[in-house]
Amino acid sequence: MKALILEEIGKLALREVPEPEPGQGETLVAVTRCALCRTDAKMWLRGQRDLVLPRVLGHEICGVRESDGQRVAVWPAESCGKCSHCMAGSENLCGNIRVLGFNKDGGFAEKVMVGESSLLSLPSALGDDLACLAEPLACAINALEQSETPRGANILIFGAGSLGLLLALAAIDLGAIPTIVEINRDKLHRSRMFRIGLGIAAVESPGSGLFDIAINACPASETFHQGVSRLKPGGIFCMFSGFNQDENFPSCWINEIHYRQLRVVGAYGCARSHFTKAVNLLDRSQDEVRLLIDKEIDLESAPEGLQEILAGQALKIEVVFR
Ligand SMILES: [Zn+2]
Ligand SMILES: [Zn+2]
Incomplete structure (x- = not known):
């Protein structure tokens, strides 16, 4: 063969x-x-x-x-x-x-x-x-399960690649409300038909709103800081992709987890x-x-x-x- x-x-x-x-x-x-x-x-x-x-x-x-x-x-x-x-x-x-x-x-x-x-x-x-x-899709479903996604949860998803989009599909199926962040305009454009079909908002930066859950479907380590800072108190950051480079995360980022009682979960x-x-x-x-x-x-x-x-x-x- x-x-x-x-x-x-x-x-x-x-x-x-x-x-x-x-x-x-x-x-x-x-x-x-x-x-x-x-x-x-x-x-x-x-x-x-x-x-x-x-x-x-x-x-x-x-x-x-x-x-x-x-x-x-x-x-x-x-x-x-x-x-x-x-x-x-x-x-x-x-x-x-x-x-x-x-x-x-x-x-x-x-x-x-x-x-x-x-x-x-x-x-x-x-x-x-x-x-x-x-x-x-099963990996995406696992990430949402690890994030204990309830109905009506606002979910911030980093990355409009296929995994980010499958995460959004699975989130909607659970009755949650996904927002996708994608800094690459080509990728935003490429994902538009899928997003329109499901009615998913996509933005180039997460703005000022707060979310119940943030999930990274891309390896950029900045998504950790962005995600954690956009979570409501008690929110969950799900690490769905490993990060690209060795990175020393400043303690002010990590302290957010303490002060606002956030949780960080993994999905693999x-x-x-x-x-x-x-x-x-x-x-x-x-x-x-x-x-x-x-x-x-x-x-x-x-x-x-x-x-x-x-x-x-x-x-x-x-x-x-x-
Ligand atoms: Zn794979
Ligand atoms: Zn075993």
Whole structure:
């Protein structure tokens, strides 16, 4: 089968490799779509904490289970199923988790080997073009859950990239009111159809209003200061993206957390329950979500696609296997 392999940092190579052999409890999935993620691009060029090389990247996957021809979305992880985090439904915190495209081979290949319990059958009306976006949407749903989002909450979202927009979609589904901040005019423009469809306000700076929750869907560390200073007393800042550079945060920023009794929470990846909710929300929001897909490419073109994603020139690009 064909697979795009990250052999070393900076070196992606299209190779012919043997099909993986499923072990106990595993199954082969013929990949139909794998969406490109900014994290894939960053891993290619800079590495990542959880990346183990060589590796087939790609963690936004859907396909067909070989054993029965069922269309499935792939929750891109395998957890131990026994630890306290797994038992509590927070599998993404499992100490023994393996994640497809990070430390287990992912979806930039014609076939991927997956644990049976990581597969979710797709509703018949949900196309593969949308189903492969279940993972990023599930991560957004996790962030809103960590932020304890109530109905009517005003949420400040930094970044009008695909994750910021999926956060807004999931926030509206919870009855919350998102406002997106995006300093890049091209990105504001690129996201307009999606935002108009959902009636989401977007601004170049957050102004003077106060919010219940702030979430960063971009790596700029200034978003921490901006977010914290725009929170109501008792508000929550959710760190959804890691920050770009090493940064010494001035104590006056951190003291805001103390004086106004703010909370800072983290969100990383998604659990199975978030993934199930995401597939359901995609099914209910098909027309809107389709507006995020800029381009469909073949596996050979994935490196150029990743460059475009990294440069912020596209919202979502999907590799299509025929
Ligand atoms: Zn991703
Ligand atoms: Zn576990």
